[in-house]
Amino acid sequence: FFFLFAKTNTPLRKPDEPQFSDDQKTTLTLNLVESLVLQDRLADAAKVATDALDKNASPELRHRLATIYLMKVNAVPNSEVAWAKRWELVTLSRTYDPDMPESIQILANIAANAPTKLRKLATQELLPYLENGKAPPAAYYQVGSAAAEEKDWETAERLLRKSVEIDPKADIGWN
Helix, strand or coil: CHHHCCCCCCCCCCCCCCCCCHHHHHHHHHHHHHHHHHCCCHHHHHHHHHHHHHHCCCHHHHHHHHHHHHHHHHHCCCCCCHHHHHHHHHHHHHHHCCCCHHHHHHHHHHHHHCCHHHHHHHHHHHHHHHHHCCCCHHHHHHHHHHHHHCCCHHHHHHHHHHHHHHCCCCHHHHC
8 A cells, every 4th residue: 555655756747648759759750841841831841840950969850951951942043142042041951961962062053153252152162072072973063164164274174074083974074
């Protein structure tokens, strides 16, 4: 009879309150994020993922949040003013998953086509990936083609050759 009144260290919980592991919470959050993405509610999806990252820094959530910001980059309309927004979004994406090939490709696009100030910033961010061979072939092509347009033949040749070296079957580098 005494054991009924003994104090336990187990906290009481409501019977209707489910207990989930961190992996289950991550899966539930990712499912919610995906449903928001499918509804084209990217801002809401980013908020849900960010809030969940504050509680559980899973690599899956970090990667998905990075891709959401890249999706937002693709939704930015083409205009001169839009380059700053693209830069902001790709920078946000890279804080969560810095080595995603898609973000590196967007950096290459900015480095090749944006106004001068952003070109320089993107080139600085992109340079280590171009030097260590971790950039996608199209990034070498874009930045190499931009260098050729600026008549920087040495840089253009080096980058275009690297593009072909990485992916010899890609016509883009041979062109």
